[in-house]
Amino acid sequence: MTMHALSPDALGALQDAVGHNGMTADAVGMAKYLGDWSGDHHGAALAVLRPASVAEVQAVVRLCASLGLGIIPQGGNTGLVAGAIDIETQNSVVISLERLNAIRRVDADNFVLQADAGCILQTVKDAADAQDCLFPLALGAQGSCQIGGNAASNAGGINVLRYGMARDLILGLEVVLPDGELWDGFSGLRKNNTGYDLKQLFIGSEGTLGIITGVELKLFPKPVRTETAYLGLASFEAAVALFRQARRASADLMSAFEIIGSECMALARLIDANIVSPVEAPVHVLIELSASAAIDLRTLLVDFLGEAMESGQVIDAVLAESGAQAKSFWAIREGLVEGQAKRGYHVRTDLSVRISDIPALIDQARRFVALEHQGWLPLVYGHAGDGNIHFNVLPPEALDEREARARGADITAGLYRIVHALGGSISAEHGIGRTRHRTFMAGLAPVHRRLIGTLKSALDPQGLMNPGCLLPATETVP
Amino acid sequence: MTMHALSPDALGALQDAVGHNGMTADAVGMAKYLGDWSGDHHGAALAVLRPASVAEVQAVVRLCASLGLGIIPQGGNTGLVAGAIDIETQNSVVISLERLNAIRRVDADNFVLQADAGCILQTVKDAADAQDCLFPLALGAQGSCQIGGNAASNAGGINVLRYGMARDLILGLEVVLPDGELWDGFSGLRKNNTGYDLKQLFIGSEGTLGIITGVELKLFPKPVRTETAYLGLASFEAAVALFRQARRASADLMSAFEIIGSECMALARLIDANIVSPVEAPVHVLIELSASAAIDLRTLLVDFLGEAMESGQVIDAVLAESGAQAKSFWAIREGLVEGQAKRGYHVRTDLSVRISDIPALIDQARRFVALEHQGWLPLVYGHAGDGNIHFNVLPPEALDEREARARGADITAGLYRIVHALGGSISAEHGIGRTRHRTFMAGLAPVHRRLIGTLKSALDPQGLMNPGCLLPATETVP
Numbered sequence: 026m027t028m029h030a031l032s033p034d035a036l037g038a039l040q041d042a043v044g045h046n047g048m049t050a051d052a053v054g055m056a057k058y059l060g061d062w063s064g065d066h067h068g069a070a071l072a073v074l075r076p077a078s079v080a081e082v083q084a085v086v087r088l089c090a091s092l093g094l095g096i097i098p099q100g101g102n103t104g105l106v107a108g109a110i111d112i113e114t115q116n117s118v119v120i121s122l123e124r125l126n127a128i129r130r131v132d133a134d135n136f137v138l139q140a141d142a143g144c145i146l147q148t149v150k151d152a153a154d155a156q157d158c159l160f161p162l163a164l165g166a167q168g169s170c171q172i173g174g175n176a177a178s179n180a181g182g183i184n185v186l187r188y189g190m191a192r193d194l195i196l197g198l199e200v201v202l203p204d205g206e207l208w209d210g211f212s213g214l215r216k217n218n219t220g221y222d223l224k225q226l227f228i229g230s231e232g233t234l235g236i237i238t239g240v241e242l243k244l245f246p247k248p249v250r251t252e253t254a255y256l257g258l259a260s261f262e263a264a265v266a267l268f269r270q271a272r273r274a275s276a277d278l279m280s281a282f283e284i285i286g287s288e289c290m291a292l293a294r295l296i297d298a299n300i301v302s303p304v305e306a307p308v309h310v311l312i313e314l315s316a317s318a319a320i321d322l323r324t325l326l327v328d329f330l331g332e333a334m335e336s337g338q339v340i341d342a343v344l345a346e347s348g349a350q351a352k353s354f355w356a357i358r359e360g361l362v363e364g365q366a367k368r369g370y371h372v373r374t375d376l377s378v379r380i381s382d383i384p385a386l387i388d389q390a391r392r393f394v395a396l397e398h399q400g401w402l403p404l405v406y407g408h409a410g411d412g413n414i415h416f417n418v419l420p421p422e423a424l425d426e427r428e429a430r431a432r433g434a435d436i437t438a439g440l441y442r443i444v445h446a447l448g449g450s451i452s453a454e455h456g457i458g459r460t461r462h463r464t465f466m467a468g469l470a471p472v473h474r475r476l477i478g479t480l481k482s483a484l485d486p487q488g489l490m491n492p493g494c495l496l497p498a499t500e501t502v503p
Numbered sequence: 504m505t506m507h508a509l510s511p512d513a514l515g516a517l518q519d520a521v522g523h524n525g526m527t528a529d530a531v532g533m534a535k536y537l538g539d540w541s542g543d544h545h546g547a548a549l550a551v552l553r554p555a556s557v558a559e560v561q562a563v564v565r566l567c568a569s570l571g572l573g574i575i576p577q578g579g580n581t582g583l584v585a586g587a588i589d590i591e592t593q594n595s596v597v598i599s600l601e602r603l604n605a606i607r608r609v610d611a612d613n614f615v616l617q618a619d620a621g622c623i624l625q626t627v628k629d630a631a632d633a634q635d636c637l638f639p640l641a642l643g644a645q646g647s648c649q650i651g652g653n654a655a656s657n658a659g660g661i662n663v664l665r666y667g668m669a670r671d672l673i674l675g676l677e678v679v680l681p682d683g684e685l686w687d688g689f690s691g692l693r694k695n696n697t698g699y700d701l702k703q704l705f706i707g708s709e710g711t712l713g714i715i716t717g718v719e720l721k722l723f724p725k726p727v728r729t730e731t732a733y734l735g736l737a738s739f740e741a742a743v744a745l746f747r748q749a750r751r752a753s754a755d756l757m758s759a760f761e762i763i764g765s766e767c768m769a770l771a772r773l774i775d776a777n778i779v780s781p782v783e784a785p786v787h788v789l790i791e792l793s794a795s796a797a798i799d800l801r802t803l804l805v806d807f808l809g810e811a812m813e814s815g816q817v818i819d820a821v822l823a824e825s826g827a828q829a830k831s832f833w834a835i836r837e838g839l840v841e842g843q844a845k846r847g848y849h850v851r852t853d854l855s856v857r858i859s860d861i862p863a864l865i866d867q868a869r870r871f872v873a874l875e876h877q878g879w880l881p882l883v884y885g886h887a888g889d890g891n892i893h894f895n896v897l898p899p900e901a902l903d904e905r906e907a908r909a910r911g912a913d914i915t916a917g918l919y920r921i922v923h924a925l926g927g928s929i930s931a932e933h934g935i936g937r938t939r940h941r942t943f944m945a946g947l948a949p950v951h952r953r954l955i956g957t958l959k960s961a962l963d964p965q966g967l968m969n970p971g972c973l974l975p976a977t978e979t980v981p
Contacts, residue, residue: 134747134859135890179696190694193671208950213857216668216889216931218657218707219943220973223954225703229696246751269612273724276756276794316754319806320798328797379691381612411694412613453694465697472686476701476962483961484954495698 029116031071035092039072039118042084047124049073058119061110062103062166065370066460068110070097070119077124079199079207079238085120086236087205094118095492096203098232100174101145103166105373106458108178108231113459113493122173125238128152136244137196137213142173142237149242158244159317161188161280165362173237179229181454183358186410187280187315188245190454191228197241198224203234203485211241226484231456232491234484246317248280252326253313253351257306257341261384261405264308267338268380268410271312274329278322279410281313283358284383286405292364293357300357304341310409311354361406365417370426372401372418372433376444377453380412389443390416398436400424413453416440438464457495466497507594509549513570517550517596520562525602527551536597539588540581540644543848544938546588548575548597555602557677557685557716563598564714565683572596573970574681576710578652579623581644583851584936586656586709591937591971600651603716606630614722615674615691620651620715627720636722637795639666639758643840651715657707659932664888665758665793666723668932669706675719676702681712681963689719704962709934710969712962724795726758730804731791731829735784735819739862739883742786745816746858746888749790752807756800757888759791761836762861764883770842771835778835782819788887789832839884843895848904850879850896850911854922855931858890867921868894876914878902891931894918916942935973944975 031039031050040048049055050072059068071094076082089096095117099109111117122143129139133156140149146167153160162175164182174180176198180191188194197211210224227235258264264284271279287307293300302309314322326344333339345351365371378386387405394403400421407414418436420429441451441464457465466474481488481496492498509517509528518526527533528550537546549572554560567574573595577587589595600621607617611634618627624645631638640653642660652658654676658669666672675689688702705713736742742762749757765785771778780787792800804822811817823829843849856864865883872881878899885892896914898907919929919942935943944952959966959974970976 132857132859135857136750137857179700181694181696185694189671190696192700202950202954206950208954209948210951212928213926214855214890214928214931215858216659216663216855216886216891217928218659218668218932218934219928219930220707220709220935221955221958222657222670222703222707223951225700226958229698229700231698246755272614273795276796276798277724278754278756317751318754318803320754320803325796325798377692377694379610379613379615380693381610408694412692413694448691450690450692450695450697452697453692454696456696457698470687472680472684473688473701476680476686477699479961480699480704480958483957 029071036072038088039074039085042088043074043076043081047075047077047081058099058102058121059110061107063105066107066110066112068112069115070111070117073119073121075121075124079125079201082120082201082236082238083205083207086201086203089118090204090487090489093487094489096120096489097491098122098177098236100143100171100177101166101169103170104174104178104458105455106460108456108458108494111493113498117492120236122171122238129239131156132213133158133244135213138242138244139211140172140240140242142171142239144172146170146172146175153244154247157247159247160242160244162191162194165359172240176228176237176240177230177232178456181413183281183283183408185408186282194243195224195228195240196243198227198237199239200227200235200237203487203490211239213241226480231458231495233481233495234490248315248317250320250322251313251315251351252322253345253354254326254330255303255343255354256310256312256339257304258308258310258339259306261308261387263338264310264409265380265383267310267333270333271329275314275325278314278316279312280315281311282410283311284407284409285309285311285358285361288402289361289404289406290357292404293360295364295367296360297356300360303343303354306340311358365404365419368419370429370433371420372436374416374437374440375413375453375455376416376440376449376451377411377413378444378447378449380409382447382449383409383412383414386414386444386447386449387416390440393439393443394418394436397439398432401436411453459493462495462497507549514550516566517552517563520566521552521554521559525553525555525559536577536580536599537588539585541583544585544588544590546590547593548589548595551597551599553599553602557603557679560598560679560714560716561683561685564679564681567596568682568965568967571965572967574598574967575969576600576655576714578620578649578655579644579647581648582652582656582936583933584938586934586936586972589971591976595970598714600649600716607717609634610691611636611722613691616720616722617689618650618718618720620649620717622650624648624650624653631722632725635725637725638720638722640669640672643837650718654706654715654718655708655710656934659891661759661761661886663886664760672721673702673706673718674721676705676715677717678705678713678715681965681968689717691719704958709936709973711959711973712968726793726795728798728800729791729793729829730800731823731832732804732808733781733821733832734788734790734817735782736786736788736817737784739786739865741816742788742887743858743861745788745811748811749807753792753803756792756794757790758793759789760888761789762885762887763787763789763836763839766880767839767882767884768835770882771838773842773845774838775834778838781821781832784818789836843882843897846897848907848911849898850914852894852915852918853891853931853933854894854918854927854929855889855891856922856925856927858887860925860927861887861890861892864892864922864925864927865894868918871917871921872896872914875917876910879914889931937971940973940975
């Protein structure tokens with residue numbers, strides 16, 4: 026691994042392409058673009074470019090292509106898999122989309138919103154809300170992640186159950202290709218069945234095929250009714266069975282079905298010591314129903330939970346009597362994530378299995394940790410309705426971080442073996458990036474691997490787009 | 504255009520690959536595979552192969568690749584754009600999937616169904632229904648179209664509004680690639696964010712990148728409540744405004760919002776002379792709400808329509824009081840399609856525009872026909888909630904078919920100009936096939952055209968998969 030350097034000519038040309046405020050090449054200025062949110066990874070870059078227009082993105086990409094420089098597209102840099110940080114090839118520039126941050130158009134009549142890639146997700150949500158619409162993508166990082174990054178990483182979150190992943194919410198994309206050409210895939214149409222659906226290539230490709238500069242999004246009617254309940258159950262089996270019944274009983278108006286192992290309460294209390302669990306049970310479920318019309322969701326929920334309690338499936342249930350109480354339920358779910366971050370380094374996974382295999386996954390994973398990694402604390406929570414479990418493991422508090430990281434890698438590998446044997450996925454929503462690409466590629470059938478390589482070579486023949494992300498790095502020499 | 508012939512050796516090898524009942528090479532036996540549903544197109548083939556297993560599909564594809572033969576994958580052959588009939592290159596074999604027709608697995612616990620590509624759509628729907636689930640894809644041809652063809656063409660239909668196109672209903676695919684290798688993209692997972700989503704390439708690619716041999720589908724809870732209403736409105740403007748309100752007022756539980764110009768009633772009466780319009784108004788709307796739980800959809804609909812009638816937006820409304828009455832409403836919608844087919848050749852389009860542009864599209868198209876093609880009768884109906892309008896035009900009854908077809912081509916071109924100027928699409932759901940590929944390619948930006956060509960060359964370098972479909976034909980010589 027050699028750190029390259031840019032010639033003064035190259036630096037000057039890049040500077041000219043983005044103007045006075047558009048480039049940083051010194052260590053201090055670049056720092057915030059080179060560390061990730063989790064603090065687990067630090068990268069390097071020859072320069073950080075901050076184009077302020079689509080034309081400037083094109084100019085920078087053309088320059089990079091001619092100089093043979095790797096290009097790391099970067100949104101809010103809130104990813105968890107080092108997808109926007111060059112930790113391997115060291116011959117790249119970061120292109121941050123942060124200055125490309127306008128809402129272009131909110132068309133409430135057609136339930137469509139167009140935005141620059143660098144718009145903060147929360148800004149997009151607020152712009153939709155202001156027109157009495159909902160943009161449903163919702164995740165912890167929504168105050169700082171960018172919509173272009175959400176598209177490139179096919180972001181998930183808590184509302185996937187009802188509204189789908191980022192992929193399902195995108196009507197059109199605008200993309201600067203690796204040769205600097207612009208593909209304008211905006212149409213405003215709900216239905217357009219004309220040949221290959223090119224936007225699908227770029228969604229979830231983690232910046233390896235082009236730079237998304239604009240997105241066209243589907244909006245939904247804003248919910249006017251919401252009901253939230255916090256449930257206690259005896260087991261994950263019971264939670265999975267409950268989910269199945271809830272889908273039917275809620276008429277698919279369920280916007281969240283989160284499971285939380287009771288061991289996570291302690292983590293939530295690290296954020297707010299006053300948090301009290303609304304129920305006493307080994308497994309907690311946070312369920313939310315919402316509707317854009319005056320539907321009596323309360324009766325629907327009460328009837329359904331009444332039956333589930335009578336049959337013994339649900340041990341305890343608390344229905345939110347106010348918006349404030351609903352918020353307090355969500356504070357547990359959000360607090361446990363922040364709480365574990367406070368504990369510093371920990372094993373973080375994002376597994377998915379068939380919904381009916383969730384209990385087996387959790388059972389096997391817990392046994393594995395208990396038997397082979399004593400003293401480590403497993404935490405289970407996730408979007409059960411999507412089969413998506415975050416099985417995380419905290420190191421013993423006394424353990425030195427260096428040792429913890431080494432042992433953590435073993436634990437991660439063990440968990441991947443378990444999920445692999447169940448036919449599951451090592452990434453339900455976080456993506457592959459640079460932390461999982463070896464495991465990812467190793468787990469693929471040769472045909473699948475070949476298809477990925479074929480696409481990458483066809484669309485990015487120079488291998489300049491996000492080198493080392495998703496696919497093994499091919500170092501390019503200027 | 505030269506008709507090629509197969510050598511006895513080649514014929515023998517193909518016959519061996521599919522066994523005794525698997526091949527037809529004589530004109531009589533091939534006839535039903537070479538004409539399309541509309542009767543508008545007739546193709547040619549060197550042979551029709553009917554493999555009975557995935558391994559046989561692979562064997563046939565390998566042989567075709569070595570012989571340099573074009574491959575026309577064929578499902579139920581119910582398409583409307585000659586996507587499964589070779590009308591140009593004449594050096595191809597048809598591979599019919601009809602013998603690959605098993606339901607592989609219905610996993611109601613996980614709301615997943617796996618099926619062979621050759622399963623009839625209705626069979627898939629019935630298998631889901633038997634497990635109290637819904638597979639929502641619904642279209643006129645569902646009794647004969649095949650699920651693999653639905654995936655390859657990204658089929659639409661009447662429930663797109665609520666459940667999406669075929670693309671949105673597919674969890675996984677199994678595909679034989681142009682070199683005969685098998686890509687197994689089944690996972691059973693709801694969420695799997697690991698690299699390029701390869702299935703997206705094949706969905707809607709109209710058989711030009713590989714042969715779909717199996718599909719893994721999303722199921723939904725079966726609706727237990729349905730409400731249907733037939734409305735009369737003064738204008739398409741009013742219908743579009745009503746749709747917007749209906750989305751909110753129905754909490755997105757609306758499963759259909761069909762518009763029908765009153766001129767279509769005469770067509771429906773060709774199928775059943777007793778059909779009486781439930782309303783008297785220039786524009787009809789058929790609206791359906793459904794839910795898998797005991798939600799009072801009736802009150803929701805009555806309240807909403809009450810307001811709309813009070814404000815004058817809806818002139819007349821009839822709520823179905825029974826399943827039979829709801830069926831009679833749908834009989835109008837289905838009858839008008841069959842009725843126009845009875846009239847023989849007619850201009851058939853499948854346009855889409857932004858929902859708010861529907862009135863402009865219809866207005867401009869009607870003026871165009873009235874001014875430039877007197878005596879031709881425009882018929883307007885469509886899935887208004889998707890912006891999808893079937894603007895069809897019947898020739899004067901006295902006109903000779905040959906003349907009608909020539910004039911029809913001019914009318915189609917004129918309608919495409921109108922939709923193009925509105926930023927719409929010439930194919931909302933029917934696809935491109937061989938009837939629209941020139942218009943399609945001519946309407947694309949050079950970058951878009953190049954990307955399509957790049958994908959095709961990368962995945963099918965010999966150009967053997969469905970030659971002449973979607974992309975201009977490149978004749979291959981053995």
